[in-house]
Each structure stands twice: as structure tokens, then as C-alpha cells.
Amino acid sequence: MSSRSTPSFCHPGYRYFPSGQKTVASVRATANNKLLPSFNAPILKVMLIILTLALQCHPRDALAGDKTYILSYSPVSLFHELVRDRVKEAYQRAGLDVQFIPLPNKRSLLSADNGDVDGDVGRIASIESSFPNLRRVDAKLIDLHGAAYTTRTEIRSYDKGLLDHYRIGYVLGVRWAEDLMKGREATKARDYKGLFDLLKENRVDIVLATTASADAVIKQNTTSDLPIRKLAPLIFSEPIYHYLNKKNSAIIPRLEQAIREINRHPPLIFYTGAPSPQRDIVQARLREACRRIDQTCEVRFTGSSQRALVLAGNQGDGDAFRIGTIKTMEPKATDNLLLVPESILQVQFNVYTTGAPFPVNGWESLAGLRNGLRVGVKILEQKIPGNRTILPDSDRLFKMLAENRLDTVVEHGDVAEYTLYKLRLPNIRKLVPPLASFPGYVLIQKKHHQLVQPLADSLAAMKADGSFDRLKTEILNRYSSQTW
Known part of the structure; x- marks a missing residue:
């Protein structure tokens, strides 16, 4: 059907x-x-x-x-x-x-x-001498840390002398790295992925990188023959400030x-790689659930579900939503995370095709087909058979489907509908029944274990008073009324 x-x-x-x-x-x-x-x-x-x-x-x-x-x-x-x-x-x-x-x-x-x-x-304060029309908002946003990374086993720790004896790389425009390498030869990359590709390909010996950006790239990389190590001590540590034109x-x-208020009562930071409208619904529900227990939170989009899980377990406070079996599927990545035992979203994946309809009777219905799915959706990565194409976003997958380069795309229903409408792809059909349907849950770091049950109770109360469903309806209505 x-x-x-x-x-x-x-x-x-x-x-x-x-x-x-x-x-x-x-x-x-x-x-x-x-x-x-x-x-x-x-x-x-x-x-x-x-x-x-x-x-x-x-x-x-x-x-x-x-x-x-x-x-x-x-x-x-x-x-x-x-x-x-x-x-x-x-x-x-x-x-x-x-x-x-x-x-x-x-x-x-x-x-x-x-x-x-x-x-x-946001920038470090040293930019002020070079950009005289900028005015500092004099309340610290966050601390920036810079470090050296290498694959060379003989380099045990960071010393400034390394900069004169090894091939060094950094990302173009990173001010602290540019200042450090002034007068020295270096290879410049356009972004952090490109920078660490240089390191993996042995085109540089050491890279200088902001730790938050570098650690995320490293944890997504599983193909390097040599482990990438962050050297101690840190090279650089400075506060970041917001700058406005005069x-x-x-x-x-x-x-x-406002910034000082945030610093006094910092919000919980949850990450997600979920696309719209999923993430907007989850964000609204999680903010309301936190508000009811006198907490505030931010939901940050990472562009990748895998990246979100890495950040949630290491430097954030949690992952905005995952399926209930995620701790069994990814025990190492979720070792520092606890599941809030009240669902925040019902996840429903459908099969989409441009070809003749066929019955969807479980995962094996896709055997022998060219199937497309989003990277980081763990249950799809583990369960979908056949010749698979795994990409970061649904846009590219549905374009490939429209061009007959794929036989199917498997995606969450709301996400798919938004994507198809945005791309003006009316000739793609949704097969029924859904391929899979299951609840999604919030994961929160163990250091916040005392919030697990209050958050669960808050979500349950939202379902009982109708605000849980109302928030979803409001979000979908709001976006449907905006022109492009």
C-alpha cells in the first residue's frame, strides 16, 4: 500500500x-x-x-x-x-x-x-587591536582552549620547541594559532575535518586546534591506522567575548x-542530530519539562546524530532523544548517560519510493534494494539490509531517490514530509504501514542523576494536561504559516 x-x-x-x-x-x-x-x-x-x-x-x-x-x-x-x-x-x-x-x-x-x-x-580579546570598530560585550561567554594533536608516538607532550622542528598545521583564521605560528612555516586547512585529514595522511606532524572542535572530529573518526592524541599541557586558554560594531x-x-545571568545559572546543554521538525518538537517539550522543575536548558543541533551522542557523553549534559535500546546498542558511547524513563517523542520510520508500491513487512522487506538512510540513526544502520547509502541529511537522499539512484529512503514521517515539500518532490510515495515505530527518550549525564525522575514526572504531567501534544501542534502550525 x-x-x-x-x-x-x-x-x-x-x-x-x-x-x-x-x-x-x-x-x-x-x-x-x-x-x-x-x-x-x-x-x-x-x-x-x-x-x-x-x-x-x-x-x-x-x-x-x-x-x-x-x-x-x-x-x-x-x-x-x-x-x-x-x-x-x-x-x-x-x-x-x-x-x-x-x-x-x-x-x-x-x-x-x-x-x-x-x-x-565571539572572539578572544586580542582582536581588539586589529579591529578598532568592534566593541566588547564585557561578560565572558565561554572559555576557549587550544591544544596540539599528533599521531607521532615519539612526541610525548607539548613544548613550544616542537613548532620549529615538526610540520605544523592549523585552520585558517584561528587567531591564537596564527599568532603562535607567526614567522614559522605552517600548512593551513579550511576546516577541522580537513586539518585532521592532513594529520591522518601524514602531510603534517602536529595540528593546532581548538579542543571542542578537535575532540568532536576525532571521536567521529574510526578509520585512522594511528590514534590521534591530544598533547598536554594546553597551548592556549582564554575567555571568549561577544563583539558588536560600535x-x-x-x-x-x-x-x-543577560550573559551574567546565564553564567550564574547555566542551562543544561542537550545535543541532537535530529532534523526538523523532530528537533523543534523535542526542544519545546524538553524546555517546558525543565521549566517545571526550575531548570533551564538549551538543545543544540550538531548536524549528525553520532556527533550528538559523542558530545552528550563528554562535554554536554545529555542527548535530547534516543530510542530506548540505545544503551545496549552503544554501551561505550552511553556509559556516562542515564535514560529518563518517560518518552519525549514517538519515532516512526516510513519507507519512501518512486517505484511500484510493495508490502512493508519488517526489515527484510528491503532486502535486495538500494536503500538510503541518515548517518547516526543507529537502529536503521543496524537493521536495514541490502545495498545501503548512508548520508548526513535527508535532502541528498531524497534527491537521489527522485533521480532513481536509490530504490527507497527510510525516514521519520514528519521529517520526510517537510523535506519532500521543501524540495518540491511530489512523485515520491510513502509506503504503509510504517517500517518501525518506537518511543524516544532523553539521555542525561550521570552527574545529574537527581534530575532523572523529576524530568520523567514533568513529561508525564505534560502528557496528562495536554501541553505535550499542544507544543507539537503549535510548532507544526507555526512553520506551516511561514513563506519561503
């Missing part, structure tokens, strides 16, 4: 706009609710002039202080994404609207200094107060 996949929360002329997945091409101009087009650096000023004129055309909104502040960040660094999320929380607490655009590391700073954007999400100096006191 099959059914044409038509999103229940969309209608012609509307598209779902996922929070937390904004790119340069998707920064929204608040005044006229239009998306800014894809751009390069010379066009940025023109875009922001248009945004300013749009605000001037709505004087009532401008007088109300409804400006949307546009901040840049570097997408090649997980650390910069963590800083971005902290800045987002600060703006929300300060009652300010904010949007983020990804730019290369140096261009991000230059754009903020020139006033092309309103600011850069034209926005008036909001600095509000942001400083």
Missing part, C-alpha cells in the same frame, strides 16, 4: 523554516518577512541597506525597538557554533531579535568591523546583564 506524501502541516505557497539551520541564504529580514538572497561579501552591504530601508518603512516597529541584529560566525568550527548558541540565549534573555549568518573566519571579523553585519558572535553600543549593557 502507498500514499502520496503530502505534509499535513503545509499547503501550496508555504514552506517549513527550521530554526537553527539558517545559512547565508536564509537570513530573514524581520521587517518584510522575506529571505535575503544568497550572497558574497560585496553584496552584503547592499542587502543590509535594503534591510535598513525596510525598517524605515515601518516606523512604528522601529520605534518599538524591533530591530533584528545580524551576527556572523564561522561554520567550520564546532566551538564557534557553541558560542553562537550561547549568544542566541543571551539575546533572547535581553529581549532582542537576532539572526546568524555563516562566514569564513576572517571575513566574519572584517564584516563586523566594517559594519556590514552587526557583530561577530553603532550597536547601546545594547551592550543589556547583553552583559
Whole structure:
């Protein structure tokens, strides 16, 4: 049996706009609710002039202080994404609207200094001498730690003398690494994956990297013949501050107060690799569950379910949702995590195809087919047979399906409907019944063991009073009413 996949929360002329997945091409101009087009650096000023004129055309909104502040960040660094999320929380607490655009590391700073954007999400204080138009929000966001990594067994610890005797690599635009290597030869990579590829391929001996970004890359890598080691002691450790162009100096006191409040009562940090709308629903429910027990939380999107699990067990406070058998499936990755015994989401995976419908009677229904699935969805990785294509996102999988390069794609129903509508792929059918359906649960670090039962009780109370279902309905309705 099959059914044409038509999103229940969309209608012609509307598209779902996922929070937390904004790119340069998707920064929204608040005044006229239009998306800014894809751009390069010379066009940025023109875009922001248009945004300013749009605000001037709505004087009532401008007088109300409804400006949307546009901040840049570097997408090649997980650390910069963590800083971005902290800045987002600060703006929300300060009652300010904010949007983020990804730019290369140096261009991000230059754009903020020139006033092309309103600011850069976060930098070390030493940048002030080189960018005179930037003003520091003088409340620490987070600490940045830098370290040296190597595969060479004879290097036991870090010493500055190593920089003169070994081949060194770092990511272009990382200021502390550039300062350290000034006057020395080095190989520069565009991002951290590329940097550690240089190390694995023996094209450099040591890489200099921000620990948060580096450790995540290393833990996702299982193909290197030689283990990658972080050398002690740390090379660099400095606080990170948010920077604004001087034209926005008036909001600095509000942001400083908001950041200090966050630092006094830091939120629980949960990670997820789940795409929209799953992550938006989970985020809303988890925030409400935390609020009811006098806690606050942030749900951070990592782009990869595997990456989320690694971060949850090491430097965050938990994983926003996983299937109940995850601790059996991934005992090592979840050793530091406890399961909250009340579900936060019902996970339902369906099979999608462009071919003739066929009966879905369990995993073996897919035997002998070219099947596509998202990386990091552990139960799919373990159970789906046949010739498998595993990719980070559903967009590419459904495009391959539309091009007849795959026979099926297996995806969560809400995620698939959003993706198909976004990509305008009406000729892909959903097979019924679902391939699998099971509850998803929050995982929280053992250091928060006292919160396990209160969170479970909070989620149960939400189900009883109707807010659990209401939050999902509100999210789907909100996104269905936004134009692209």
C-alpha cells in the first residue's frame, strides 16, 4: 500500500523554516518577512541597506525597538557554533531579535568591523587591536582552549620547541594559532575535518586546534591506522567575548546583564542530530519539562546524530532523544548517560519510493534494494539490509531517490514530509504501514542523576494536561504559516 506524501502541516505557497539551520541564504529580514538572497561579501552591504530601508518603512516597529541584529560566525568550527548558541540565549534573555549568518573566519571579523553585519558572535580579546570598530560585550561567554594533536608516538607532550622542528598545521583564521605560528612555516586547512585529514595522511606532524572542535572530529573518526592524541599541557586558554560594531553600543549593557545571568545559572546543554521538525518538537517539550522543575536548558543541533551522542557523553549534559535500546546498542558511547524513563517523542520510520508500491513487512522487506538512510540513526544502520547509502541529511537522499539512484529512503514521517515539500518532490510515495515505530527518550549525564525522575514526572504531567501534544501542534502550525 502507498500514499502520496503530502505534509499535513503545509499547503501550496508555504514552506517549513527550521530554526537553527539558517545559512547565508536564509537570513530573514524581520521587517518584510522575506529571505535575503544568497550572497558574497560585496553584496552584503547592499542587502543590509535594503534591510535598513525596510525598517524605515515601518516606523512604528522601529520605534518599538524591533530591530533584528545580524551576527556572523564561522561554520567550520564546532566551538564557534557553541558560542553562537550561547549568544542566541543571551539575546533572547535581553529581549532582542537576532539572526546568524555563516562566514569564513576572517571575513566574519572584517564584516563586523566594517559594519556590514552587526557583530561577530565571539572572539578572544586580542582582536581588539586589529579591529578598532568592534566593541566588547564585557561578560565572558565561554572559555576557549587550544591544544596540539599528533599521531607521532615519539612526541610525548607539548613544548613550544616542537613548532620549529615538526610540520605544523592549523585552520585558517584561528587567531591564537596564527599568532603562535607567526614567522614559522605552517600548512593551513579550511576546516577541522580537513586539518585532521592532513594529520591522518601524514602531510603534517602536529595540528593546532581548538579542543571542542578537535575532540568532536576525532571521536567521529574510526578509520585512522594511528590514534590521534591530544598533547598536554594546553597551548592556549582564554575567555571568549561577544563583539558588536560600535553603532550597536547601546545594547551592550543589556547583553552583559543577560550573559551574567546565564553564567550564574547555566542551562543544561542537550545535543541532537535530529532534523526538523523532530528537533523543534523535542526542544519545546524538553524546555517546558525543565521549566517545571526550575531548570533551564538549551538543545543544540550538531548536524549528525553520532556527533550528538559523542558530545552528550563528554562535554554536554545529555542527548535530547534516543530510542530506548540505545544503551545496549552503544554501551561505550552511553556509559556516562542515564535514560529518563518517560518518552519525549514517538519515532516512526516510513519507507519512501518512486517505484511500484510493495508490502512493508519488517526489515527484510528491503532486502535486495538500494536503500538510503541518515548517518547516526543507529537502529536503521543496524537493521536495514541490502545495498545501503548512508548520508548526513535527508535532502541528498531524497534527491537521489527522485533521480532513481536509490530504490527507497527510510525516514521519520514528519521529517520526510517537510523535506519532500521543501524540495518540491511530489512523485515520491510513502509506503504503509510504517517500517518501525518506537518511543524516544532523553539521555542525561550521570552527574545529574537527581534530575532523572523529576524530568520523567514533568513529561508525564505534560502528557496528562495536554501541553505535550499542544507544543507539537503549535510548532507544526507555526512553520506551516511561514513563506519561503
